[in-house]
Each structure stands twice: as C-alpha cells, then as structure tokens.
Amino acid sequence: MTDGSEAHKLLFCQTFIATHRSYDPATLPWPALDAGSIDRLRSIPFWDAALRAERNAGIMVSRFADMVSDPLIREAVALQGVEETRHANLLETMLDRYGIQVAPQSGGEPVISKRAFLDFGYEECIDSFLGFGIFGLARQIQIFIPELTDIFEYVLLEEARHVTFFVNWIAYDRAQRGMRSKPVQAAATALGYLRAVRRIVTTFQPQAQGTKLQGVGFGAEGAFRMFGGITWRQFLQSCVDENDRYLSAMDPQLLRPRVLATMARFALRLPTFGRSGRTSPAST
Ligand SMILES: [Fe+2]
Ligand SMILES: [Fe+2]
Secondary structure, three states: OOOOOHHHHHHHHHHHHHOOOOOOHHHOOOOOOOHHHHHHHHHOOOHHHHHHHHHHHHHHHHHHHHHOOOHHHHHHHHHHHHHHHHHHHHHHHHHHHOOOOOOOOOOOOOOOOHHHHHHHHHHHHHHHHHHHHHHHHHHHHOOOOHHHHHHHHHHHHHHHHHHHHHHHHHHHHHHHOOOOOHHHHHHHHHHHHHHHHHHHHHHOOOOOOOOOOOOOOOOOOOHHHOOOOOOHHHHHHHHHHHHHHHHOOOOOOOOOOOHHHHHHHHHHHOOOOOOOOOOOOOOO
C-alpha cells in the first residue's frame, strides 16, 4: 500500500488526520521547576532558533496547504500547519512560564512553494531523528524532571507523524508524476537529503541571515553542552532507539523515513578507534 495509488493517498492522509490531537499548550500540566532546573533550561542555546523555526514552519506549511489542489492532501497539510504553529506556541508558553528570555524574533517571511515544502520535509527528517536522540538522552540522564520531558512527547510524536506523512506524500507525488522507478526515487531522495544538510549547515552558521525552517529546531546544535561525557556513539544509539520507538507508533502499512537510521546503524557497526584516552606505549 505504498505505491502512489488512491488507496495509498487515503491511508496516509486519513491516518494523519485521525491521529491529530487537540490540546492547548497553556493548559498542559507544566511542572514547577526549581532554580537549578530553570538555569539548565535557560542554558540551552537553541530556544530562539527553535521558536523562529517553528513559527516560520507554521506559516510556510499553512500557506502551502492553500496551494494544494487535492482536497484530502490539503486538509492534512493544513493540519500539519496547525501543529507547527502550536509547537511555536508551546515553546513560547514554556519560555514564558519559566521566565526565559529569547532574542526578539526577526527575519524575513518564509518562501511559500512546493520546493520549500520539500526542503522542509527533508530537514524535518534529519531534525526529528536528532531530536529523538537528544530527548532520549535527556530522559535517560534525567536532566529534567520527567513531568517536563513528558510534555515534549506531544511535540516529538507529532514530528514522527509529520515525517511519516512527508515520506508517503513524496512517494505518492512522485508516482503521480511517473517517477516510479527505484533508481530515480533513490536519486531524488539523496538529492533531497543533500539539499537539507547544506541548508541546515548554512542556516546554523552564526552569520546566517535566512529564515530557519528546521522542524522544531532540535538539531544537535549546542545539545552536547547539556550532556558532558556523552560520546557520538551513545548519541547515535539513542537516535536509532528513539527513532524506532516513535516510528513504531505509526501505521505499519505506511512508509517510514529510513535513510538516517540505516546510516546510523552502519556507523554503529564500525569499530571504535581512539576512545580509551590512554597513551599507547609507542607514542612519545
Ligand atoms: Fe513538524
Ligand atoms: Fe514542529
């Protein structure tokens, strides 16, 4: 059921619409935090980038929905726009509640086009994979009380739905345009990821001016400041484990993003070099 047929479209759109949860960030059970926890939260360096990214994503996805001709796909994309806007509201609610100031939100209006939605989708695939891993580690090491990390489950589960919707939509869209052959699809996917990586690297440069659209801004930027002593291997393992956990909640008949998890699994099978920290007898 992943063949770009009408049945495929009904499945990925209706599943997305049916699993939308309605909630108001203001009425979530925000826990009371002690001063140390608030300081730790404040020290996380990406809140302003995350807020800007979610705000821009909400605008771009909602306006792109208006350009979609198929009514069912339009309804699903519009709902994703609602969820992205709510992610920004949730972050704002949290920052406000714990008295954390962020830089004033500035930057230009996002570009609204199918190309922008495509780029955003691939960026979300990367961003959510890393974000799952970061929040998995945060839970493991209990950087914050579980009541706070639990609130982010709402966002992470929605991001898992977004990337699942995206990979199915793109497979459907390509099939509709006659791009059914596996090599063509693989080349288009590789290009999509390359464009996303280039864009993420560019927009996270300190001098970057462009509008940021990465999912929830959960990129690895600055995350390691929270996790002293964590190796890349532990981080990748957390990404793989948590990615499996979130995506296992999706309908098994749907396509799921696989590229990053496959690459990470491959990297984890490689031998570890130079991790002991000991000086070898031959060295001077
Ligand atoms: Fe998203
Ligand atoms: Fe988001």
